[in-house]
Amino acid sequence: MAAPAWANSASADAGxxxxxxxxxxxxxxxxxxxxxNAGPSFGSIAKDRRAADIRAALTKPHAKPMKGFKLKRHEVDDVTAYIESLEARR
Structure with a gap:
């Protein structure tokens, strides 16, 4: 299966x-x-969630400390790529 188009330009290092x-x-x-330790570790997120779910969570702030915290599209892509890379390292 081919990688999603966003994955081709995302940078796990930047994420x-x-x-x-x-x-x-x-x-x-x-x-x-x-x-x-206030939220789940990125390693557990990588293990338990699909990339689309990670992207959705990063797009919509999901906790009070994140209220008003907004990542740009390329930043969402980069952080998603980083989290996905953690699963690949296991």
């Missing part, structure tokens, strides 16, 4: 940087365990 900067206050964002 990892965004996650470390914006998401780590509430989520463990890296395999090393860096980040907070």
């Amino acid at each position: 990892g940087e965004l996650a470390a900067r914006w998401c780590a206050a509430c989520h463990v964002v890296s395999p090393s365990g860096a980040g907070g």
